[in-house]
Amino acid sequence: MSGGAVEVGRFAPSTTGPAHPGTLLAALLCWLDARARGGRVWLRLEDLDPQRCRPEYLAGLREALEWFGLDWDGEERQADHAAGHAAALDALAEAGLLYPCRCSRAELSAQAKRAPDGSARYPGTCRDRPLPAAGDGGWRACSDALRVRLPGGRIELMDEGGADLSASPAGEYGDPVVRRRDGAAAYHLASVVDDQRIGVTRIVRGRDLAPSSAVQRALGELLGYGAPAYRHHLLLLEERGGKLAKFHGAVGFEALRGVYSPPELCGLLAHACGLRPGPDPVQPEDLVAGFDWSALRTRDRLIEWDGGALHLGA
Ligand SMILES: [Zn+2]
Known part of the structure; x- marks a missing residue:
């Protein structure tokens, strides 16, 4: 976007489970991308799937993001639209x-x-x-x-x-x-209808969603919508069934909160993605000034939960 228009981003988790380290990293990067540009960022809770979404997950996600230190210029539930x-x-x-x-x-x-x-x-x-x-x-x-x-x-x-x-x-x-x-x-x-309604100009999300961008863009074109910019980032991985998979099930927010303070967890995740040389505690707002995508690692990162702490792999 040019002409000094305000950029608009959104973090759009599905309300299908508790927040975990991958959720928080994705939220942090989306939030930093917007804040570092002086842009706006929305929280969109994707709760349309009646089989998999649960009200308690929705409430839990909101609580975890607030605990972590992120704020939003607007918040909505997809089911309301x-x-x-x-x-x-x-x-x-x-x-x-x-x-x-x-x-x-x-x-x-x-x-x-x-x-x-x-x-x-x-x-x-x-x-x-x-x-x-x-x-x-x-x-x-x-x-x-x-x-x-x-x-x-x-x-x-x-x-x-x-x-x-x-x-x-x-x-x-x-x-x-x-x-x-x-x-x-x-x-x-x-997703494309809701992005259009709130005027999203930047889509920042994990690279597992990158392949579907063209399908979403094709739908947007059919509906006469303009094109947002896309930025896909690294994923946190866990070992599951002898394979590496997108981090999901190993640990949820309640257990994390019992072990880490918000700045400790933020510091660990900022280090995991290459934003900081070490895992010392930091608040999201302290990362805004120097935020630069080129400093981020592009390769996915293994992260393990041993029941009491997270450990970064290669
Ligand atoms: Zn058919």
Whole structure:
């Protein structure tokens, strides 16, 4: 963005579990990116998935972020904005881009081709099925998942860190579900609609979400939205089942709080990502002045919880 406009970022955790070190690092980096630019940053609690989201996780996330020392210029729950998601679906339906998909989970996962993010590529099986017409609630009452017909062609997208995020979403991923079978707006759609509503100009998040940027951008283009800047960062990893995976289950906020003060944990995480030479205690606000993405390590980092403390690996 140019012309002195204020940058807007957002930290958007799903309310599907307690905060853990990876959650706090992602929140810290998103917050620092905005604060160091004199920008605004929102907390968006993504609570649309009725199977996996829990009110206690939502409350716990909010509490953990406040304890850690982060503040927000605005806060919202995705579930409060169903009308906006519905309006976007209306616009896509009106443009003739929605269709019902009846493929079962088993049919979809049997699909041999994988998308770049590891999910099953949707082969377009139901692409020619018409949207149910008006009457009995029409397509809005339809109990199938709804997908959007993505145009062919390539989305050109560069991450600020230099990674090429360009992709051909229609070919590489297939048409995404935009409304789930249970009626909830699907993740990609809700994400771009909510970003647009609060005027997000910068998307800062873990690099596990990088591959889906082109799909989200394609949806944004269909809805006539402008393009945000993207910055994906390193992940904290843990060992799970003999493999390294994104840090998730090893330790949650309650246990961390029993061992670390907020500045101690902030110091450890700032050190883990390369912002500080050592793990000495620090407050998030003390990191704003010198914040520079080029100082951050780009490689993911192993972090282990031994039941009483976190230990950084290579
Ligand atoms: Zn289908």
